[in-house]
Amino acid sequence: MQVHRFKRTVSLVLVNFSVANSIFSLSADLFELMGPITGMSPDKKTEIPGMQDERTGLRGGCGVGTLPEAECASSPLATSVDRAGGTEDEELTNLNWLHENLLQNFTLGGPEAQPSGSPLFDIEGDYGSSQGPSSSSSSSSHGRGRERDSLKSKPPFSFSLLIYMAIEQSPSKSLPVKEIYGWILEHFPYFSNAPTGWKNSVRHNLSLNKCFRKVDRSLGKSNGKGSLWCVDPEYRPNLIQALKKQHFPAASAFCTPPASPPSASSPPRHLILQGCSFKGNSDSPLDLSRPDSVLVSSDPKQDHNYSSAALQRCSSRSSSSSFSSMDEGGCDRRQSCRAGSEGFHSDEDSDLWDERGPHQTSRRPPAIKWPISKKARREVKPELDEELKEAAGSLLHLAGIRSSMEGSKHTVKSTKLNRK
């Protein structure tokens, strides 16, 4: 009994920790098991303009059809799946039980699983526990009520992160807005019923947030309206951090560096992101393990990037000065403030995850031209074995920090309750 509890607890912590440290990817088998996370009825989708063809774009190996074929070739989905499913299971059976444990212990909604029905939603509390009062479904209330809630309650991600996830999940790492809409709708059915303003918000974010860039039209998709959007590698670490913080606030316990060495940060390859499922595509998973660590420009003028508040708070508001996200062109204080709020801010925060260095050189779609970052973008391809070892290590490590995690969770919850 004790052991069981321990395992369960560790699994919870590990998931948090893993996300905090790295990958948001889901093995294909799990993905298939869960099916479309959305639970959005087909007819509902047809109500949404432009949704009919979205799925194919995202799911079929080479999503963005208009992208150069090379990108398709560079999307070895199958291999990644093998990697995630096979090797890992063999070499890290302890993670395997974790995985299974998660699936069993936390109402996996099955083929109709909603975002909120996914295990991780319960880990951090309910779907949107960090967001609105609407998310009152307790982890004990499963079934329809739960699904209903998932449709009603907002995903606990900011638009920036939703966009980021969408883009990162695409094989080419770039998507037109329409497909971003599609991805969001597909993974977060909440928006299918939400007022249409969210699309405006998405565009607003793409435009204002420095983390997202348009792919040069001549290089990317050129037919049709609009252009492709991608994540600026420069700001990617910040988005990753924001994702970690936003979705796993408890993970901030690990944000204070040396306590948990990077070794403890190599995650298992499967992860379920709250309500979303991610295919184990080695080329497109939300792989937080490649923090592209790099840097963000130190130039305040270029610092219009996202100032992931979450990050910042975690790292104790150190460099608020660097935050002067003044966009080129003078803007008044208010505006600069606004602009800043939409973009991540470079802090010295990514250092925690940086050890392995960026991958993006190899990952960036050939069609996308970036101003080459000043910082060297060495390609660091950590060996899988290495990762697995580290993951195992982290598991052990986590066993020791479990109590603190639970403690912090309690306090967070109680604080929220108090406020309400």
Place this chain on the structure above:
DNA sequence: GAATAGATAAACACTC
């Protein structure tokens, strides 16, 4: 209460 992040709405220009 100030600062900040994020959401939302809206106006507008541009492209197809």
Place this chain on the structure above:
DNA sequence: AGAGTGTTTATCTATT
């Protein structure tokens, strides 16, 4: 012309 896209500004809420 109309729809979709992208940019910008303004306002509001929540959090720290």
